[in-house]
Amino acid sequence: MTNPAEKKRLLFVTRALIAPPHAGCMIRAVNVARQLEKSYEVTVLAVSREFDAESVRFCQKAFERFQQVQLKPYSSYPSPFGQILQKWHMHWPPSRGIQAGPTDQQLFQKLAGQNDAVWFHTMGAAMPFKFDRLPNSVMDLDDLNQCKYAQQAALQPTFRLRLSARIQAYKWKKIEQSVFSRFNQVVVCSQDDKTFLNGGAETSVIPNGYVKPEQNPQWTESNPHRIGFIGLLAYGPNRDGLVWFRDHVWPLIRQKQPDMRLRIIGKLPAEKDYVRADGFEYTGFLPDTTEEMKTWSSLIVPIPYGGGTRIKILDAFSKMC
Numbered sequence: 001m002t003n004p005a006e007k008k009r010l011l012f013v014t015r016a017l018i019a020p021p022h023a024g025c026m027i028r029a030v031n032v033a034r035q036l037e038k039s040y041e042v043t044v045l046a047v048s049r050e051f052d053a054e055s056v057r058f059c060q061k062a063f064e065r066f067q068q069v070q071l072k073p074y075s076s077y078p079s080p081f082g083q084i085l086q087k088w089h090m091h092w093p094p095s096r097g098i099q100a101g102p103t104d105q106q107l108f109q110k111l112a113g114q115n116d117a118v119w120f121h122t123m124g125a126a127m128p129f130k131f132d133r134l135p136n137s138v139m140d141l142d143d144l145n146q147c148k149y150a151q152q153a154a155l156q157p158t159f160r161l162r163l164s165a166r167i168q169a170y171k172w173k174k175i176e177q178s179v180f181s182r183f184n185q186v187v188v189c190s191q192d193d194k195t196f197l198n199g200g201a202e203t204s205v206i207p208n209g210y211v212k213p214e215q216n217p218q219w220t221e222s223n224p225h226r227i228g229f230i231g232l233l234a235y236g237p238n239r240d241g242l243v244w245f246r247d248h249v250w251p252l253i254r255q256k257q258p259d260m261r262l263r264i265i266g267k268l269p270a271e272k273d274y275v276r277a278d279g280f281e282y283t284g285f286l287p288d289t290t291e292e293m294k295t296w297s298s299l300i301v302p303i304p305y306g307g308g309t310r311i312k313i314l315d316a317f318s319k320m321c
Helices: 025-038 053-062 083-090 102-114 146-157 158-175 189-194 238-246 252-258 311-318
Strands: 007-012 039-046 067-068 117-121 137-141 185-188 203-205 226-230 261-265 279-282
Touching: 007 025, 007 053, 007 102, 025 117, 025 311, 039 053, 053 067, 053 203, 067 102, 083 158, 146 158, 146 203, 146 238, 226 311, 238 252
Parallel strands: 007 039, 007 117, 039 067, 117 137, 137 185, 185 203, 226 261, 261 279
Antiparallel strands: none
16 A cells, blocks of 8 residues: 555646536546545645535535635626627637636646646636646546537537537537647546547546445335436536427326326526426435435436436446436
């Protein structure tokens, strides 16, 4: 076993680790960071446009060394400049979005210099900071945006939306190809993603996993019967998939089982993102989904587009669903 006194130091930069893990990217970020702690003295640098007290408490409890960089939110800009800037960054991702301020740029440079390696979880964690190439750096691409937008383009109902998605796919392809010149090592979560990127020796696969429950859950029949869905509806593929399920599958299920319920786990969405139907029930965020999931007959995962792998499927298998 490595002597803690001999551990090298690693800076782990992420935009996903901002709350108790309730989404796939957060689950991966937390567990990768915890595995790295077995070999490194890890400092977590969380980057976000919004932090809440619960998020900060969780991060401080989970990791001994934790720092924050809060980016300026688009809503802080005068209207309509904030909306225009957000649209510009969305349609021109090479602009890197909102940059960290001078003080936070200095904090990042200081922490990067104090550590032996820097691990970025997604390009979104690297984009706010100014650098061309960092020595001893790793980029963890747990989701390929170029795949997501290319698949999304095929599903759009109008020419304008299809063209917009194709342009996004092209731009993200350029960004994701640039990782090989900006970082020493690239990490993906599946062999398919590595093959797609034409990754060589500098590309490694760290598959997604799950936290095994202490005891195997025993399925409990509910009355009325339940099936379930887990996901943040602010994320386009989750919401679009649930809309498709509501429109094309749910009516058929209700014909056979009129009292069937669909239980939806995840942070309650903004009003515009709700997907409503008779029998849809929102639980909100659950710190532990085990008790809820053991009452389900099945988990649905209607994801129409995306990259990476679905951690929610692995988690459901671990809970005997």
